[in-house]
Amino acid sequence: MKPLGPIPPGFSAIDGVLAIDGRKVTDLVAEAGGTPLFVYSRAMLTAKAQALRAAMPARLTIHYAIKANPYAPLLQHMLGLVDGFDIASGGELAIVQAAGIDPARVSFAGPGKRDAELEAAIAAGVTLNLESEGEATRALAIAERLGVTPRLAIRVNPEFDLKGSGMKMGGGAKPFGIDEDRVPALGRRLMAAGADWRGFHIFAGSQALSADAIIETQRQTLALAARLADEIGAALPRCNLGGGFGIPYFPGDEPVDIAAVGAALAERFDDLPEALQDTAFCIELGRYLVGESGVYLASVVDRKLSHGEVYLVTDGGLHHQLAASGNFGTVVRRNYPSAIATRFAARVEEEASIVGCLCTPLDRLADKGGFPRADAGDLVAIFCAGAYGATASPAAFLGQGPAGEMLI
Numbered sequence: 001m002k003p004l005g006p007i008p009p010g011f012s013a014i015d016g017v018l019a020i021d022g023r024k025v026t027d028l029v030a031e032a033g034g035t036p037l038f039v040y041s042r043a044m045l046t047a048k049a050q051a052l053r054a055a056m057p058a059r060l061t062i063h064y065a066i067k068a069n070p071y072a073p074l075l076q077h078m079l080g081l082v083d084g085f086d087i088a089s090g091g092e093l094a095i096v097q098a099a100g101i102d103p104a105r106v107s108f109a110g111p112g113k114r115d116a117e118l119e120a121a122i123a124a125g126v127t128l129n130l131e132s133e134g135e136a137t138r139a140l141a142i143a144e145r146l147g148v149t150p151r152l153a154i155r156v157n158p159e160f161d162l163k164g165s166g167m168k169m170g171g172g173a174k175p176f177g178i179d180e181d182r183v184p185a186l187g188r189r190l191m192a193a194g195a196d197w198r199g200f201h202i203f204a205g206s207q208a209l210s211a212d213a214i215i216e217t218q219r220q221t222l223a224l225a226a227r228l229a230d231e232i233g234a235a236l237p238r239c240n241l242g243g244g245f246g247i248p249y250f251p252g253d254e255p256v257d258i259a260a261v262g263a264a265l266a267e268r269f270d271d272l273p274e275a276l277q278d279t280a281f282c283i284e285l286g287r288y289l290v291g292e293s294g295v296y297l298a299s300v301v302d303r304k305l306s307h308g309e310v311y312l313v314t315d316g317g318l319h320h321q322l323a324a325s326g327n328f329g330t331v332v333r334r335n336y337p338s339a340i341a342t343r344f345a346a347r348v349e350e351e352a353s354i355v356g357c358l359c360t361p362l363d364r365l366a367d368k369g370g371f372p373r374a375d376a377g378d379l380v381a382i383f384c385a386g387a388y389g390a391t392a393s394p395a396a397f398l399g400q401g402p403a404g405e406m407l408i
């Protein structure tokens with residue numbers, strides 16, 4: 001049997017059925033009209049954000065990167081929990097605008113911003129994290145044409161990366177940000193052009209679980225920000241320290257020790273260099289805030305045997321949960337936390353693989369895990385489905401269509 005990832009805290013069993021916030025998933029599925037279904041929990045979102053805020057220094061504001069989960073009801077809930085929002089496209093700009101989010105709380109990072117996206121963001125008053133000198137030139141020209149003072153920050157491509165992170169966004173040649181040595185000249189140019197100078201965005205990586213690695217990256221980020229601000233010759237108004245806080249997806253993973261990260265950051269804030277004395281600092285997190293609050297539910301359509309192996313064939317699959325299938329940025333496939341939701345309290349009885357309904361061997365949600373015996377009609381649950389699920393999976397593949405979504 002292959003191990004399964006750790007089920008996040010906060011779930012229980014009622015009458016042997018998986019329950020979220022005291023509600024049985026069978027009732028939730030009935031309410032939603034069937035599976036496949038993502039269920040997100042308000043209570044878990046709130047608890048996670050509050051615990052994070054309690055651990056971080058008060059001076060640090062928290063931004064939510066909506067790429068992790070832009071589901072409108074969830075975004076509405078996040079509005080009351082975080083200070084700002086990070087978007088990565090004109091489409092995400094439209095989503096935050098539809099949610100009524102104040103553009104002054106929004107920043108836009110991401111390579112390849114088209115002119116229409118720059119224009120919409122500048123007109124709305126969103127802060128642009130510029131990814132290249134060319135993008136800066138286009139942004140300044142658009143702002144001049146519109147007669148608007150653009151809010152401009154520079155996304156720095158740092159020489160360091162976030163050690164142990166699942167996805168590295170710094171350290172060497174990257175399509176993201178502007179290499180350190182070219183930042184001072186561009187910063188001076190933006191200020192000379194009359195832009196509203198919003199400082200730096202320094203995002204070194206994503207999905208790191210080691211507090212030590214995050215602490216070290218934040219130390220390097222602050223030192224880099226101070227050095228670049230000195231070279232520009234002006235105090236730094238804002239600095240986005242990136243994020244990268246991961247969640248435990250796989251067997252053996254441990255949660256980030258946020259108390260240690262917060263304490264180390266508080267110490268640094270107490271001893272800031274001159275250029276950063278009045279800087280406003282934020283972090284930008286996606287999966288950490290929302291990932292564990294979501295569960296993906298699918299129904300077993302067929303139970304079959306092949307060469308002695310049990311397959312639980314479901315009505316879901318990688319078209320909704322690409323990451324759980326191991327095809328979204330993982331090198332070695334390992335099992336996400338998963339369970340038979342309708343037999344949540346039952347003991348392990350057999351080895352089985354939970355697969356999807358797509359005719360590709362990639363469509364495997366749990367590989368040779370230990371489960372109670374399940375049959376057609378049972379529900380399976382894949383946990384840690386709150387981030388990079390519904391919108392980071394190829395829902396149109398094979399004409400299957402999207403899953404339902406529900407916030408409780």
Ligand SMILES: Cc1ncc(COP(=O)(O)O)c(C=O)c1O
Pocket residue numbers: 065068086109167169203206207243244245284285286287288387
């Ligand atoms: C610029 C930027 N901000 C935020 C995120 C969110 O990362 P995570 O969901 O791991 O917190 C990413 C992830 O790729 C990113 O590239």
